[in-house]
Amino acid sequence: MTPESDIKNIRFQKMVAEVEDYAILLLDQDGYIESWNKGAEKIKGYNAGEIIGKHFSNFYTPEDRVADLPGKLLAEAAAKGSVHHEGWRLKKDGGKFWGSVTITAIHDENELVIGFSKVTRDLTEKKLAEENLRRSEDRYHKMIAEIQDYAILLMDVNGKIENWNKGAEKIKGYKASEIVGRHFSTFYTPDDQATQKPQRLLEKAIKNGRAQDEGWRVRKNGSHFWANVTITTLHNDDGEITGFSKVTRDLTELKKAQATLLNMQRIEARNDELEQLTYITSHDLQEPLRNISSFIDVFREDYSQKLDDTGTEMLQFIKAATARMSDLINGLLDYGRLGRNSEATEINTQQVVQEICADLNTLIRETGAEIVTQPLPVIVGFRTELRLLLQNLISNAIKFRKPDVKPQVRISAELVQDKWKFAIKDNGIGIESQYLDRIFLIFQRLHTRSQYEGSGIGLAHCKRIAALHHGDLWVTSEPGVGSTFYFTINTNNFSL
Amino acid sequence: MRKINGLDFILLVDDDEATNYLNQRVIRKADINTEVQVAGNGREALEYLTNTGKFSSAHTLPQAGLIFLDINMPGMNGWEFLEAYKELPEDQTRRIKILMLTTSINPDEERKAIDIPQVKGFIHKPLTAEKLEKAINVYVF
Numbered sequence: 001m002t003p004e005s006d007i008k009n010i011r012f013q014k015m016v017a018e019v020e021d022y023a024i025l026l027l028d029q030d031g032y033i034e035s036w037n038k039g040a041e042k043i044k045g046y047n048a049g050e051i052i053g054k055h056f057s058n059f060y061t062p063e064d065r066v067a068d069l070p071g072k073l074l075a076e077a078a079a080k081g082s083v084h085h086e087g088w089r090l091k092k093d094g095g096k097f098w099g100s101v102t103i104t105a106i107h108d109e110n111e112l113v114i115g116f117s118k119v120t121r122d123l124t125e126k127k128l129a130e131e132n133l134r135r136s137e138d139r140y141h142k143m144i145a146e147i148q149d150y151a152i153l154l155m156d157v158n159g160k161i162e163n164w165n166k167g168a169e170k171i172k173g174y175k176a177s178e179i180v181g182r183h184f185s186t187f188y189t190p191d192d193q194a195t196q197k198p199q200r201l202l203e204k205a206i207k208n209g210r211a212q213d214e215g216w217r218v219r220k221n222g223s224h225f226w227a228n229v230t231i232t233t234l235h236n237d238d239g240e241i242t243g244f245s246k247v248t249r250d251l252t253e254l255k256k257a258q259a260t261l262l263n264m265q266r267i268e269a270r271n272d273e274l275e276q277l278t279y280i281t282s283h284d285l286q287e288p289l290r291n292i293s294s295f296i297d298v299f300r301e302d303y304s305q306k307l308d309d310t311g312t313e314m315l316q317f318i319k320a321a322t323a324r325m326s327d328l329i330n331g332l333l334d335y336g337r338l339g340r341n342s343e344a345t346e347i348n349t350q351q352v353v354q355e356i357c358a359d360l361n362t363l364i365r366e367t368g369a370e371i372v373t374q375p376l377p378v379i380v381g382f383r384t385e386l387r388l389l390l391q392n393l394i395s396n397a398i399k400f401r402k403p404d405v406k407p408q409v410r411i412s413a414e415l416v417q418d419k420w421k422f423a424i425k426d427n428g429i430g431i432e433s434q435y436l437d438r439i440f441l442i443f444q445r446l447h448t449r450s451q452y453e454g455s456g457i458g459l460a461h462c463k464r465i466a467a468l469h470h471g472d473l474w475v476t477s478e479p480g481v482g483s484t485f486y487f488t489i490n491t492n493n494f495s496l
Numbered sequence: 497m498r499k500i501n502g503l504d505f506i507l508l509v510d511d512d513e514a515t516n517y518l519n520q521r522v523i524r525k526a527d528i529n530t531e532v533q534v535a536g537n538g539r540e541a542l543e544y545l546t547n548t549g550k551f552s553s554a555h556t557l558p559q560a561g562l563i564f565l566d567i568n569m570p571g572m573n574g575w576e577f578l579e580a581y582k583e584l585p586e587d588q589t590r591r592i593k594i595l596m597l598t599t600s601i602n603p604d605e606e607r608k609a610i611d612i613p614q615v616k617g618f619i620h621k622p623l624t625a626e627k628l629e630k631a632i633n634v635y636v637f
């Protein structure tokens with residue numbers, strides 16, 4: 001009969017031998033293998049006959065053996081009772097597995113180490129999963145770090161900055177080393193800081209999960225940018241707040257574009273108002289003027305017999321002044337109406353100039369003017385207005401001639417970048433340099449009307465017409481030699 | 497003096513005294529036998545047509561004539577007058593012709609006026625002998 005204790009012992013040995021998920025083996029005090037179970041065979045690939053009597057360092061990589069890791073582990077287990085270690089180990093076929101190893105020293109009655117037990121688990125799959133996770137987290141962090149268009153940062157529960165990406169550096173101007181550890185209120189304007197805006201945003205984020213805001217923020221160099229900010233509260237598994245993420249976009253350009261648009265709308269509204277005002281004033285001004293004019297006629301009709309020559313002459317002056325004022329008011333009205341209800345069309349400017357010369361036929365014949373035209377382009381624009389522009393410039397070129405010199409007018413055009421640049425050059429009296437800008441202002445005249453007739457509106461009209469075509473009008477001149485008027489017409493801004 | 501059938505009165509509705517003076521003169525020179533009245537705004541014009549207010553001493557309601565109507569006037573303006581005018585009995589207004597007489601060169605106002613059935617024409621100031629003759633020939637006969 002086998003004693004009861006022996007049976008228990010055998011049962012125990014069998015149990016160990018049959019365990020499949022753990023390699024459980026006995027080592028002698030020097031590390032040589034004394035027993036081998038099914039788990040060991042399954043994990044490491046050796047059967048008991050092949051491996052018993054061999055040293056356990058067979059399972060270690062050459063590098064670990066060179067570093068004497070097996071010896072160190074045994075020494076530590078001997079000294080401390082047990083040692084735990086995880087690392088890559090070798091199978092019989094040379095394949096690797098991630099071993100989680102516990103080596104426990106076995107002592108005799110005198111507390112001398114007489115051997116070791118060694119329990120190894122194969123955690124390769126867990127290890128690989130962890131590595132994948134780590135790699136993926138790594139990639140994720142790198143991704144955030146590399147993002148340039150958004151400032152993405154983490155803050156602790158108090159709003160102190162914990163990390164910093166490239167976008168944050170680009171948008172706010174700080175390097176990570178300069179800003180990590182500081183409070184995010186650094187980015188706020190003194191006004192916002194005074195009203196505790198950063199704190200209020202954090203409170204809102206805590207309450208609602210996140211907080212959004214748009215407003216001016218301050219860069220490192222003190223300049224401002226228009227920021228769109230989202231602060232999100234971060235929680236751990238227990239629902240406690242662990243900090244905040246903060247994503248910031250720089251929308252300064254967008255903001256500027258919006259501001260420009262707003263300004264343009266405001267200017268347009270003001271222009272409409274001005275036009276309305278011009279219309280009403282000129283309408284209301286015309287009324288009394290018409291009365292004066294009518295009364296002069298009536299007066300002349302009823303009292304001409306009773307007037308002497310001086311009285312008749314005075315009446316003529318009043319009549320002339322009234323007519324002139326009426327012209328001015330009409331000019332003002334036209335000025336306000338330029339470009340209204342006009343549609344852009346294709347215009348052969350060569351042909352337009354020919355038509356104008358036909359209209360000015362009398363003036364040209366009387367003055368002996370010579371008009372030379374270089375080939376002119378077909379452009380897209382407002383026909384009536386462009387015709388007015390050319391006609392004004394051509395008739396001015398003839399009008400402001402020197403008393404005894406036949407006027408010569410040269411008209412040309414060239415494409416400069418995306419604009420047609422027209423030139424109307426004359427050999428007239430020229431303009432002194434201090435008046436070069438003033439001539440384009442409405443009602444500004446440089447000459448008495450007895451010298452040169454005119455209302456002072458023509459060039460103001462021209463300037464406005466050029467502006468309507470997204471172009472400009474200017475002049476170069478030499479007194480006594482002549483002037484050249486230039487205007488540009490944008491080729492792009494008109495669609496047929 | 498000519499008596500024109502259907503032209504018992506000419507009503508000048510304008511707040512500008514100089515304009516009214518000139519227009520009255522043009523009518524006087526045209527040598528037409530008709531009653532010429534002046535109203536300073538739409539309210540007074542209505543009073544004339546209904547023998548009330550300033551015109552309450554009149555015995556008969558005006559029935560056949562021409563109204564020259566300005567647009568911009570203090571109090572009741574030309575447009576408002578036209579609204580009120582539509583409410584008058586058709587029996588009375590059938591033989592009354594309204595012509596707008598304004599300084600307005602605003603095409604929108606001209607279009608708006610022409611769309612109103614009671615308005616027969618749109619004349620630009622000043623009223624002249626020719627314009628008056630034309631108005632009488634076209635709208636009264």
